[in-house]
Amino acid sequence: ARRSFIRGTGSYLPTKVLTNNDLSKMVDTSDEWIVERTGIRQRHVAAEGEMTSDIATAAARDALAAAGLTPADVDLIVLGTTTPDQTFPATATAVQAKLGMTGGAAFDVQAVCSGFLFALSTADAMLKQGLFNTAIVIGAETFTRLLDWSDRGTCVLFGDGGGAVVLQAEEWDGAEDQGVITHHIRTDGTKSDLLYVDGGVSSTGTIGHVRMEGNRVFRHAVTNISAAIQAVLDETGLTIEDIDWFVPHQANKRILDAVAKKMNIDDEKVIITVDKHANTSAASIPLALNHAVRTGRAKKGDLVLSEAMGGGFSWGASLFRL
Numbered sequence: 001a002r003r004s005f006i007r008g009t010g011s012y013l014p015t016k017v018l019t020n021n022d023l024s025k026m027v028d029t030s031d032e033w034i035v036e037r038t039g040i041r042q043r044h045v046a047a048e049g050e051m052t053s054d055i056a057t058a059a060a061r062d063a064l065a066a067a068g069l070t071p072a073d074v075d076l077i078v079l080g081t082t083t084p085d086q087t088f089p090a091t092a093t094a095v096q097a098k099l100g101m102t103g104g105a106a107f108d109v110q111a112v113c114s115g116f117l118f119a120l121s122t123a124d125a126m127l128k129q130g131l132f133n134t135a136i137v138i139g140a141e142t143f144t145r146l147l148d149w150s151d152r153g154t155c156v157l158f159g160d161g162g163g164a165v166v167l168q169a170e171e172w173d174g175a176e177d178q179g180v181i182t183h184h185i186r187t188d189g190t191k192s193d194l195l196y197v198d199g200g201v202s203s204t205g206t207i208g209h210v211r212m213e214g215n216r217v218f219r220h221a222v223t224n225i226s227a228a229i230q231a232v233l234d235e236t237g238l239t240i241e242d243i244d245w246f247v248p249h250q251a252n253k254r255i256l257d258a259v260a261k262k263m264n265i266d267d268e269k270v271i272i273t274v275d276k277h278a279n280t281s282a283a284s285i286p287l288a289l290n291h292a293v294r295t296g297r298a299k300k301g302d303l304v305l306s307e308a309m310g311g312g313f314s315w316g317a318s319l320f321r322l
């Protein structure tokens with residue numbers, strides 16, 4: 001049977017860093033409040049003119065280099081993003097052009113903070129089906145462009161960045177627990193009023209800003225992320241102890257801690273980058289994964305469970321062996 005394998009990871013962060021102290025000069029907040037409530041200490045912010053496709057392309061190049069492959073080897077790009085360069089064409093096609101690719105196919109997937117897992121599961125399914133052979137799966141955002149900088153309840157939480165993985169399909173008759181193993185992907189459209197953007201092409205004709213009922217989102221996040229982890233364990237017969245690394249979406253340190261407590265996850269196994277990156281939406285999982293790989297914590301052969309929850313609501317989990 002065909003199976004997909006992760007050949008390399010990569011990431012890119014804009015150079016400009018905005019600290020909590022910088023923010024305290026813009027809105028009525030403080031480093032103490034932000035650190036205590038979220039664990040966030042700083043975030044990267046895209047430069048003027050720096051677009052999601054630039055960030056995504058840089059992350060893709062980094063992942064290709066790690067995989068020892070070139071754009072000519074790639075026939076699929078799936079980009080999870082909520083902050084496209086333009087309403088159309090898909091930002092993934094801009095990445096395709098910037099990488100110098102003239103073949104294959106490229107498209108975007110929109111599931112906000114769960115976007116990377118929706119993109120990964122989509123690419124994995126297409127590779128397994130035999131439609132394509134080598135994919136770059138990217139999560140990239142210029143999320144700060146959606147922020148209302150006068151709303152201290154949201155503007156302190158987010159940042160910009162991108163991460164990518166290279167997936168390659170192979171005929172595989174070996175053990176079932178190798179490569180990309182399984183995904184659990186869900187949405188609930190009835191909860192959209194708790195986290196959304198108050199604009200869009202067909203509603204207001206404007207871009208709009210992020211609106212959120214933070215503490216209600218917080219409770220749903222803990223419940224849904226825990227349920228997604230449990231669904232993967234039930235499907236595979238694995239236990240929490242079998243997982244080497246948890247690479248969650250990075251929204252808030254307190255959400256990560258609450259999930260770890262609820263599911264009896266050893267804190268040492270949870271990769272945390274929210275302190276440095278803040279919430280980068282679809283980019284946060286591949287950014288955290290690449291951080292875990294490049295710092296030498298997550299090694300080839302390790303079993304990784306990634307989980308996320310975001311607007312929609314959308315949520316999910318993906319299990320793979322590096």
Ligand code: ACO
Pocket residue numbers: 028029030033034037038113152153154156157195212213214215216217218221249250251252255279309310311
């Ligand atoms: N600085 C100082 N005070 C603030 C700030 C700020 N930046 N923001 C809010 N406050 C104030 C509020 O006005 C409120 O004041 P009041 O009591 O006088 O009314 C007080 O702090 C407490 O506000 P709460 O919203 O109840 O604080 P809470 O402990 O819930 O923390 C937070 C807020 C950090 C937003 C939290 O609810 C959260 O992280 N929720 C998860 C939402 C999230 O991460 N969403 C991202 C997308 S979804 C996802 O990725 C999971």
